[in-house]
Amino acid sequence: MSTVKLTVNGKAVSADVEDRTLLVHLLRDHLNLTGTHVGCDTSQCGACVVHIDGRAVKSCTVLAGQAAGSSVTTIEGIAKGDELHPMQAAFRDNHGLQCGYCTPGMIMSAIDIVHRHSGQLDEETVRQELEGNICRCTGYHNIVKAVLDAAGRMKVAQAAE
Amino acid sequence: MGVEGIGASVVRKEDRRFITGKGRYVDDIKLVGMTHAHFIRSPHAHAKIKSIDTSEAMKMPGVVGVLTGQQIVDDKIGNLICGWAITSKDGTGMKMGAWPAMAPETVRFVGQAVAVVIAETKNQARDAAEAVVVNYEELPAVPDIRAAIKPGAPQLHPEAPGNVIYDWVIGDEGATDAAFKSAANVVSLDITNNRLVPNAMEPRAAIAEYNEPEEHFTLYTTSQNPHVARLVLSAFYNIAQEHKLRVVAPDVGGGFGSKIFIYPEEMVALWASKKVGRPVKWTGDRTEAFLTDAHGRDHLTKAEMAFDKDNKVTGLRVKTYANLGGYMSLFSSSVPTYLYATLLSGQYNIPNIFAEVISVYTNTVPVDAYRGAGRPEASFVVERLMETAARQLKVDPAELRRKNFITQFPHQTPVIMAYDIGDFGASLDAAMKAIDYAGFAARKAKAKSEGKLRGIGVSCYIEACGIAPSKAVGSLGAGVGLWESAEVRVNPVGTIEILTGSHSHGQGHETTFCQLIADRLGVPISQVSIVHGDTDKVQFGMGTYGSRSAAVGLTAILKAMEKVEAKAKKIAAHQLEASENDIVIENGEFKVAGTDKSLALPMVALAAYTAHNLPDGMEPGLKEGAFYDPTNFTFPAGAYICEMEVDAATGKSSFVNFVAADDFGRLINPMIVEGQVHGGLAQGIGQALLEGVVYDASGQLLTASFMDYTMPRADDLPSFKLSHTTTLCPGNPLGVKGCGEAGAIGASAAVINAITDAIGNNKLEMPATPDRVWHAIHG
Numbered sequence: 001m002s003t004v005k006l007t008v009n010g011k012a013v014s015a016d017v018e019d020r021t022l023l024v025h026l027l028r029d030h031l032n033l034t035g036t037h038v039g040c041d042t043s044q045c046g047a048c049v050v051h052i053d054g055r056a057v058k059s060c061t062v063l064a065g066q067a068a069g070s071s072v073t074t075i076e077g078i079a080k081g082d083e084l085h086p087m088q089a090a091f092r093d094n095h096g097l098q099c100g101y102c103t104p105g106m107i108m109s110a111i112d113i114v115h116r117h118s119g120q121l122d123e124e125t126v127r128q129e130l131e132g133n134i135c136r137c138t139g140y141h142n143i144v145k146a147v148l149d150a151a152g153r154m155k156v157a158q159a160a161e
Numbered sequence: 162m163g164v165e166g167i168g169a170s171v172v173r174k175e176d177r178r179f180i181t182g183k184g185r186y187v188d189d190i191k192l193v194g195m196t197h198a199h200f201i202r203s204p205h206a207h208a209k210i211k212s213i214d215t216s217e218a219m220k221m222p223g224v225v226g227v228l229t230g231q232q233i234v235d236d237k238i239g240n241l242i243c244g245w246a247i248t249s250k251d252g253t254g255m256k257m258g259a260w261p262a263m264a265p266e267t268v269r270f271v272g273q274a275v276a277v278v279i280a281e282t283k284n285q286a287r288d289a290a291e292a293v294v295v296n297y298e299e300l301p302a303v304p305d306i307r308a309a310i311k312p313g314a315p316q317l318h319p320e321a322p323g324n325v326i327y328d329w330v331i332g333d334e335g336a337t338d339a340a341f342k343s344a345a346n347v348v349s350l351d352i353t354n355n356r357l358v359p360n361a362m363e364p365r366a367a368i369a370e371y372n373e374p375e376e377h378f379t380l381y382t383t384s385q386n387p388h389v390a391r392l393v394l395s396a397f398y399n400i401a402q403e404h405k406l407r408v409v410a411p412d413v414g415g416g417f418g419s420k421i422f423i424y425p426e427e428m429v430a431l432w433a434s435k436k437v438g439r440p441v442k443w444t445g446d447r448t449e450a451f452l453t454d455a456h457g458r459d460h461l462t463k464a465e466m467a468f469d470k471d472n473k474v475t476g477l478r479v480k481t482y483a484n485l486g487g488y489m490s491l492f493s494s495s496v497p498t499y500l501y502a503t504l505l506s507g508q509y510n511i512p513n514i515f516a517e518v519i520s521v522y523t524n525t526v527p528v529d530a531y532r533g534a535g536r537p538e539a540s541f542v543v544e545r546l547m548e549t550a551a552r553q554l555k556v557d558p559a560e561l562r563r564k565n566f567i568t569q570f571p572h573q574t575p576v577i578m579a580y581d582i583g584d585f586g587a588s589l590d591a592a593m594k595a596i597d598y599a600g601f602a603a604r605k606a607k608a609k610s611e612g613k614l615r616g617i618g619v620s621c622y623i624e625a626c627g628i629a630p631s632k633a634v635g636s637l638g639a640g641v642g643l644w645e646s647a648e649v650r651v652n653p654v655g656t657i658e659i660l661t662g663s664h665s666h667g668q669g670h671e672t673t674f675c676q677l678i679a680d681r682l683g684v685p686i687s688q689v690s691i692v693h694g695d696t697d698k699v700q701f702g703m704g705t706y707g708s709r710s711a712a713v714g715l716t717a718i719l720k721a722m723e724k725v726e727a728k729a730k731k732i733a734a735h736q737l738e739a740s741e742n743d744i745v746i747e748n749g750e751f752k753v754a755g756t757d758k759s760l761a762l763p764m765v766a767l768a769a770y771t772a773h774n775l776p777d778g779m780e781p782g783l784k785e786g787a788f789y790d791p792t793n794f795t796f797p798a799g800a801y802i803c804e805m806e807v808d809a810a811t812g813k814s815s816f817v818n819f820v821a822a823d824d825f826g827r828l829i830n831p832m833i834v835e836g837q838v839h840g841g842l843a844q845g846i847g848q849a850l851l852e853g854v855v856y857d858a859s860g861q862l863l864t865a866s867f868m869d870y871t872m873p874r875a876d877d878l879p880s881f882k883l884s885h886t887t888t889l890c891p892g893n894p895l896g897v898k899g900c901g902e903a904g905a906i907g908a909s910a911a912v913i914n915a916i917t918d919a920i921g922n923n924k925l926e927m928p929a930t931p932d933r934v935w936h937a938i939h940g
Contacts, residue, residue, distance in 0.1 A: 018284065034189035035182015037414075039362045040447035044867035047362060075182035088180040092172055095836045099667030100179030101362040101414030107180065123880065130875035134867065136362050136415050137667045139843030139904075140875040142836060 004068045008033070009077030017064050024048045026064035027074060035075040035104045039134070046133030049105040050074045056112030058132070075104035078111070086153035087111050087146075096146035098137035106133050110147045111154075119155045121148060166680035167895075170832035174686060175671040184412045187366040187381050188444045195368070196225050198430060198443040199286035201276040201293050202452065203268035206302035206524035206860020207315065210266055210295060213276055218292040223285030226437045227293060228429070229276040230263035238262060238432055239398040241425065243489035244640035247327045247498055250517070255327040258318025258522065260488035262398075262425035262432075268297070269317055269487030270526050271862055272452025277429055279437050283444075302524040302860035306461050306482045309521040317487065317522040326485060326520040327494070331502045332575050337515035340476030344467035348550040354538045355927045356459035356484070356854040357847075358451055358870060359531045361666075363414020365454065366444040369430035373438065377405045382427050384410040384694075385420045385664050386704020389641065391696050393423045393491070400431045410694040413666035417844070418530040419454045420666065421706050422491040426453070451865040456854060457531020459484040460497065460538050466546045467513075472554055474509055474565050479516040479542060487522060490529035494520065499577075499637050500535030500625075506574035507543035508585040508621045508798060509565040514575045524860040530706065532844050532905040533624070540622040544910035548618065549923055558619050558914070559593060566621075577637075578625055580796050583824060587886040589621060591822035592800040595882050601804065604817075614807040614938075615817070616919025619800065622907035626899035627712030627795035627892070644790035645709070646702050647717035649678075649725045651783040653770040655749075655763030657682075657689045662702010663714030664694050668901065669833045670710060676829055677715055677895075681722055683748040684762060700786075708899030711829060712795045716893045720787035729783060732768050733760045735776045795890050795898040799823035801842075803911040807919040812935025814850065814916050816879035821907070823883070826890040826898035834900045835883050841904020842881055847873040848905075849912035853928045871928070 005014045008031060015030040027033040027050070036059055039047030048059045051073040059072075078085040087107050090096065097103040113129040114121065126147045127140070135143060165171050178184050215227035241260040248254060263274045276293055280286035301315040308314055309324040317324055341347060368381040378401050384390050387408040395403040413420060426443050434441040445453070460481050467476035483497035502516040547565075551558035566585040573579045593599075601617050608615035628634075631642030648660040659674055670693065675686035692698050705714070726746065733751035734741040743754045752759040765783075768774060772781035804817040821838055828834045851871040855863040864870040889896030909927060916934060917923050925937045 020284070028189075033182070034186075035184070037186075037363070038188075038446075039364070040867050042447065042866045042868050044872075045362065045447075075180075079181060084180065091180050092176040095173065095832050097176060097179055098669070098836060098840065099362065099415040100175075100184045100412065101186065103179050104182050124876075127876040127878075134362065134872050134874060136360055136417065136844075136872070137840045138836060139839035139841075139873075139881070140878055141839040141880055144875065144880065 002065055004064045006067050006069060007071040009073055019065060021064040022060055023062040023064050023067045024059040027059060033074050033076050037101055037104060039102065044134065046109055047102050047105040049108040049133065051108060051112065056109050075108060086157050087150040090146040090150035090153060094142050094146040094149055096138065096142045102133060102135045106135065106143060109133050110150065113147065114151045114154050119151045121151045123148065165676055165686045167676055167827065167829050169676065169830065171672055171676060171686065171830055173669050173672045174675065175669065186363055186412045186414055187368060187383050190368055190381055192368060192370055192440040195440040195442050196279050196281060196437060197283040197286045198433060198441050199278050199290045200274040200426065201290050201295060203264070203271060203273045203275055205268060205297050205299050206271050206304065207300040208268050208297035209300065210264060210268065210275060211298050212296045214294040215276065218278060218289040221285065221289035221292055223281035224278060224289045225281065225439065226279045227276060228433055228436060230261055230265035233263050233429065233432060234261055234265045236432065237399055238428060241488065242397050243494050244491050245495040246638040247329055247494045249327045250330045255494055256321035256325065257489050258320045262428040270524050271860060272526065273487070274425055277433060279433055279441055304525065304856040304858055304860045305523055306484050306521055309523045310482065317524065321522055324522045326489065326522060328517065328519045329498050330517045332515035333513060334515045337476045337478050337513040340513040341465065341467045341478060344475060345470040346468040346554060347465055348546055348553050349465040350545055350549055352462040352464060352542055352545060353926050354458045354460040354462065354541060355848060357457045357531055357852050358854060359417040359419035359454055359457060360450065360872060361415030361417055361419055364445040364447060364450050365420065365424065365426065367427045367430040368440060368442045369434035370440040371435040378431055379407045379409065380427060380431055381409045381411065383413050383420050384408065385413070385416040385666060385706055387664065387694055387696055388662060388702045389704055390423050394428065394431065398428055400428065408696045410664055416666045417532040418457065418534055418706060421704065422455055422529055424453065447867060448865055451862060451870065452526060455490045455529035456486065456526050457528065458538060459528050462542055464542045464546055466550055468550065468554065472556060472561060472564060474511045476513040477505060477511050479505055481516065481518045483518060483520045484523050484525065484528055485520050486525045486527035488527045490527040493527060493529045495639065496530050496535045501539045503577045504536050504539035504623065504625060505543060505576055506578070507540065508567060508623050510567045512575065525856055532841065533902040536624040536902065537845065537906045537909065540906050541910045544620045544622070545913065548914040559589060559598060562619065562621050563589060579793065581793055581891050582888045583796060583798050584886060584888050585621060585798060588798060588800040588822040588824055591884050591886055592802045592820050595820040595822065595884055596802045596804060596818050598802065608806055614809055614919040616805050616807065616915040616917070618803045618911045618914025618918055620907045620911035620914060621800045622903065623796055623798040624902060624906050625794040626708035626797055626902065627791050628707030628709045629794055630792060631790050641703065642790065643703055644788050645713040645717040646700065646786065646788050647721045648784065648786040649718065649721040651725060651766045653767055655766040658692050659689060659718055660692045660699045661714055661718060662699055662704065663710040664705045666705070668705065668710060669830065673829045673833060674715060674718060677718060678722065681726065682746055682762060708797065708901040711897040712890070712893055712899050713789060713791050715897065716895055717787050717789035719894060720789050721785045724785035724787065725783060728785065729765050731776055731779065733765050736760055736768055736774065791892060793892045795892055797823065797825050797898040797900060797903050799903060799907060801907040801911040803915040805912070805915040805919055807916060807934060809938050812931035812938065814929065814934060818882065819879050820882040821904065822886060823900065823903055824886045824888055825900045826887065827896040828885065829897065837900045838883055838904045839881055841902060842908045843873050843878055844905040845908025846878060846912055849909040849927050849929060851877060851928050
């Protein structure tokens with residue numbers, strides 16, 4: 001067992017976990033942040049994507065101990081109070097989700113995609129960048145629309161800040 | 162329609178919890194004192210269990226119990242059943258072998274559970290499972306249909322000689338043979354319909370809790386139909402009487418058919434929770450999903466189509482072998498029979514059809530309904546034949562279809578189905594226009610000049626949805642009725658709760674069902690809640706599958722609404738001192754037509770519950786229920802056209818365009834309908850290009866992870882161009898047909914027709930991987 005200290009969604013947290021504990025299980029089982037999902041066991045599906053120090057990471061590929069000292073953001077931490085993150089709003093407005101299971105990982109990956117491309121995105125780029133996130137419901141059509149829409153919204157939001 | 166009524170693309174009410182990470186799926190639930198289960202699964206496809214030694218595992222840290230298949234048999238937990246009886250052509254019943262929830266003696270597929278460890282934590286359960294020693298005596302395995310039907314093949318179940326479950330026929334064999342004898346042309350094809358894994362993104366999970374003093378179980382489970390689960394667990398599996406078993410299906414992360422069935426893991430969790438006296442949780446991992454979720458499709462078919470000299474179809478003859486896996490799953494028997502062969506007429510006027518279906522056991526995961534369930538297989542047969550015929554007869558594929566379209570309705574096919582309405586020409590026209598079919602020859606020539614192979618493929622599908630008229634399915638062998646129930650509760654303050662037996666696992670019922678209420682009463686959908694997925698709240702229901710929730714579930718709500726409205730009008734008329742016949746409902750108010758007198762819904766509701774001033778003899782309250790049994794199937798239909806370009810050097814196929822023109826009748830929420838089509842298309846395209854289960858000769862599943870089984874990803878798919886044509890379904894008052902499966906039913910034939918057109922030969926099986934396409938081109 002080890003004590004792992006890190007920041008999650010802006011709050012300092014500490015948990016005693018087995019050394020083999022993955023970050024996703026720290027989040028889900030110890031911190032009750034169940035928005036981050038587990039959809040596979042081979043780091044293929046992306047349902048568990050969170051941000052570690054601002055970068056999208058599959059939290060099933062990271063030991064909890066490896067995240068010690070870092071700042072983790074999960075799907076529960078991106079809205080500002082009642083105000084949704086532009087990516088969340090774009091997923092809703094473009095019907096970019098159905099069962100909702102892949103959605104948190106999709107949204108966390110998509111935010112990182114927009115950041116890494118400085119908002120300069122086209123359909124082909126979005127499709128290539130979403131390669132690490134599997135959705136079985138939407139055929140990706142509306143997810144791609146949502147990400148492109150959000151890229152515009154995030155630019156506007158950034159300009160306003 | 163109003164901004165939130167029928168026909169409006171209302172943004173979904175349920176989305177906020179999903180986009181903020183506040184969905185509540187089974188694995189998100191923790192109960193006090195909860196233990197964790199891990200199953201020990203067979204590594205062999207076919208073997209006798211010689212012994213199971215649990216002694217070391219019992220000593221491992223945190224272990225609460227280790228339970229085996231013999232114990233579940235000793236405790237008289239029932240075997241899993243198939244609930245749809247099929248009769249063979251010789252009049253004998255289907256040959257169902259015994260399927261205990263954990264194998265006591267014999268395992269028949271890799272992944273079948275033989276024992277379970279219950280421990281304090283999931284990791285402790287996994288660790289202890291490693292210490293359970295199972296000695297097997299391997300038996301020769303039957304990995305596929307061809308191996309199963311070979312003379313002298315290893316036998317799986319003593320009940321099923323030759324591994325044949327049934328040999329079933331439909332249609333008029335003599336008349337069909339005669340049509341072939343007099344045919345001007347005959348087209349024939351051998352078709353493999355590849356085996357698929359549903360892979361809903363949420364793995365299956367179950368939490369069972371036993372309350373000893375009350376002798377009462379609660380099961381949280383990833384189910385598309387919690388009431389059917391309770392019924393089967395109670396009536397057949399001997400878990401508990403119905404009133405002593407509550408089944409809850411909270412947020413469920415996709416189903417696609419795979420979560421219809423009641424699986425061994427739920428049964429074991431329930432049984433074990435009583436054994437160990439603690440709540441038991443099991444959450445499958447993805448490998449377990451590959452190894453235990455019911456697979457889909459897996460047919461071998463020989464199909465022939467007869468044409469007269471005018472290119473009119475005169476006959477269709479089909480022989481299909483269907484692989485049902487190692488055991489008969491809950492509805493497995495119906496999928497390759499009544500959900501498949503009854504759709505072999507497609508959109509065409511075919512006077513003579515005869516089909517024979519032989520279902521067999523193999524040492525593989527059980528096969529059952531997966532999105533479309535039998536109808537994709539039927540559509541693929543018919544649409545591949547049509548395309549092949551057009552090439553053989555040297556006529557345009559679209560026009561050959563048009564020439565043979567059914568144009569008069571109702572139309573009785575030779576294979577049971579009576580199509581109520583449709584306009585197949587309109588869908589085909591819309592699709593041809595959307596893809597600029599007329600301009601294809603020029604595009605193909607241009608592509609050729611650039612060294613690329615360009616092809617176009619048409620697929621005109623029809624399906625039978627709105628499952629289903631209970632009397633009809635009962636006469637065909639179904640063990641259940643397929644009606645739906647609803648209850649409308651108007652609360653004293655005028656808010657409304659809709660209780661439905663349908664279950665939403667991505668379909669958006671929490672929005673679309675509210676839209677009906679908004680349409681009827683003119684109240685905002687924020688005033689309406691949908692209650693579903695809990696047998697303690699909703700009395701009974703048949704669940705969601707077969708594109709039935711709008712056509713059957715929503716119609717049941719409408720029927721209950723009509724009763725509520727009738728009573729509310731009586732109350733309003735009484736209070737307003739008007740005639741009941743003069744009351745109209747507008748914008749949430751009950752108005753006396755032609756006057757300015759009105760009473761808002763909350764006042765009517767309050768009057769119903771205070772009961773101070775109700776018409777003489779009226780019961781207080783404003784709550785009504787209804788059971789709705791459909792009179793017929795519904796028949797969504799449409800035309801899909803796909804244009805693809807193939808790189809002859811690599812065999813890689815790329816989408817140029819994919820258009821879909823569907824007729825779903827009335828659309829409740831076009832945005833949600835289009836989302837359903839997108840998802841279905843992705844699964845149909847996935848089958849055509851990417852997905853396929855591979856077993857090796859010993860019955861090992863080689864495609865048991867997302868590393869090995871190719872799921873469609875964003876960069877594998879195009880954006881889709883959708884359109885709708887409309888003929889209203891006459892079979893239900895809403896005029897809806899259902900849209901959940903269309904894409905998966907129609908898409909695969911369009912893709913394969915396009916690629917085979919591009920490469921100029923027909924020797925291509927699904928999935929059409931670059932390797933297979935390259936070999937088809939280069940031999």
